Amino acid sequence: MDFSSARQQLTGRKRWVVKIGSALLTDNGRGVNRAAIHNWAGQMAALRRQGIEVLLVSSGAVAAGMDRLGWRKRPESIHQLQAAAAVGQSHLVQVYEQAFGQYDCRTAQILLDHDDLSNRTRYLNARSTLKTLLALGAVPIINENDTVVTDEIRFGDNDTLGALVANLVEADVLLILTDADGLFTEDPRDNPAAELVREAVAADPRLVAMAGDSRSGLGRGGMATKVRAAQLAARSGARTVIVGGSIDGVIERVAAGEELGTLLLPEADPLTARKRWLAGQLQVRGQLQLDAGAERALRAQGKSLLPVGVTGVSGRFHRGELVSCVGVDGVEIARGLVNYDSGEAKKICGQPSDRILDLLGYRDDDELIHRDNLILL
Numbered sequence: 001m002d003f004s005s006a007r008q009q010l011t012g013r014k015r016w017v018v019k020i021g022s023a024l025l026t027d028n029g030r031g032v033n034r035a036a037i038h039n040w041a042g043q044m045a046a047l048r049r050q051g052i053e054v055l056l057v058s059s060g061a062v063a064a065g066m067d068r069l070g071w072r073k074r075p076e077s078i079h080q081l082q083a084a085a086a087v088g089q090s091h092l093v094q095v096y097e098q099a100f101g102q103y104d105c106r107t108a109q110i111l112l113d114h115d116d117l118s119n120r121t122r123y124l125n126a127r128s129t130l131k132t133l134l135a136l137g138a139v140p141i142i143n144e145n146d147t148v149v150t151d152e153i154r155f156g157d158n159d160t161l162g163a164l165v166a167n168l169v170e171a172d173v174l175l176i177l178t179d180a181d182g183l184f185t186e187d188p189r190d191n192p193a194a195e196l197v198r199e200a201v202a203a204d205p206r207l208v209a210m211a212g213d214s215r216s217g218l219g220r221g222g223m224a225t226k227v228r229a230a231q232l233a234a235r236s237g238a239r240t241v242i243v244g245g246s247i248d249g250v251i252e253r254v255a256a257g258e259e260l261g262t263l264l265l266p267e268a269d270p271l272t273a274r275k276r277w278l279a280g281q282l283q284v285r286g287q288l289q290l291d292a293g294a295e296r297a298l299r300a301q302g303k304s305l306l307p308v309g310v311t312g313v314s315g316r317f318h319r320g321e322l323v324s325c326v327g328v329d330g331v332e333i334a335r336g337l338v339n340y341d342s343g344e345a346k347k348i349c350g351q352p353s354d355r356i357l358d359l360l361g362y363r364d365d366d367e368l369i370h371r372d373n374l375i376l377l
């Protein structure tokens with residue numbers, strides 16, 4: 001793998017999940033660090049202005065709640081923890097809303113639990129809601145729904161939740177901000193001579209051996225869950241950066257390609273990984289019948305599917321859903337995420353793309369399926 005160019009490839013990536021951990025968010029364990037939150041919000045707003053969509057996975061509900069309730073020690077009882085999370089979450093979101101508001105950036109609170117991501121209908125629902133929020137220009141602020149989860153089904157650490165969100169929205173980058181400067185060859189609190197791992201393939205088994213637990217008493221998973229999160233995120237093609245959240249201007253600097261923290265890469269080419277992921281996750285909603293020219297363009301030339309090469313449309317589907325593409329002999333040759341719904345596709349099929357505006361009254365894309373969203377079978 002060519003590591004030298006890997007950092008540069010982070011620039012121009014369009015969808016980022018930023019995870020901010022408990023260890024960073026609290027002011028030495030005393031409530032949430034407002035100044036730091038305002039600073040990160042400013043940086044994320046700057047990314048939005050560059051056209052990058054940002055989803056934030058933020059911890060800190062329990063820590064904020066403990067502070068508000070005057071509790072000095074993290075409680076043992078699950079119900080006390082859940083009560084603290086309920087008190088803290090509303091405060092946390094209020095601080096974020098105010099911080100992002102200063103940059104004219106809208107926020108939206110999303111609380112997820114295990115069922116939301118394992119049940120197919122709820123999974124697709126969460127996916128659509130998040131994508132709609134992004135299209136509206138809002139920054140979703142996501143946390144685990146701590147007040148309702150039981151021990152058996154909790155994600156526990158938000159690194160895992162961040163990776164699952166990256167899978168859910170097919171993010172390009174998962175940026176994990178923490179209180180260490182990145183993944184070191186050993187926990188630097190045990191061995192100050194440990195070295196920073198700058199770049200690696202997320203699946204490299206040596207990483208797991210380097211990564212230890214959390215020590216702060218605030219964070220949950222330590223580096224172990226961050227490495228595991230990078231492996232999960234890589235399944236849908238996301239690259240992960242683990243980096244110190246207190247580094248000046250860290251979010252913008254990483255987005256500009258600067259070599260900070262640890263970059264963990266997917267094994268396969270990200271686009272291929274993402275396509276494979278999509279093919280396994282989504283249900284086929286409809287079918288497009290292709291003519292011989294379109295079949296050739298897809299198969300032999302790796303091109304996008306234009307409406308002009310489609311002779312028939314069946315099934316009912318919405319924009320963004322998965323449809324199958326069938327060749328002249330009736331055999332399925334590809335699957336892909338479609339840019340128009342079934343009614344629109346019927347109106348524009350067989351027509352050149354410059355007629356889309358006339359036929360529909362608007363034109364979103366020239367292609368019915370862009371090649372980046374096409375999986376050849």
Ligand SMILES: Nc1ncnc2c1ncn2[C@@H]1O[C@H](COP(=O)(O)OP(=O)(O)O)[C@@H](O)[C@H]1O
Nearest residue numbers: 021022023178184186187212214219220221222
């Ligand atoms: N190999 C390692 N490199 C860096 N940090 C490590 C390593 N192993 C364990 N850690 C610990 O992981 C901590 C970060 O994880 P955690 O406390 O869970 O933070 P967060 O709340 O941000 O998720 C660091 O402060 C560090 O003590």
Ligand SMILES: N[C@@H](CCC(=O)OP(=O)(O)O)C(=O)O
Nearest residue numbers: 021022059060061062158220
């Ligand atoms: N959902 C919990 C966060 C769990 C947690 O601390 O995770 P992490 O920041 O990954 O160590 C909260 O908001 O308090």
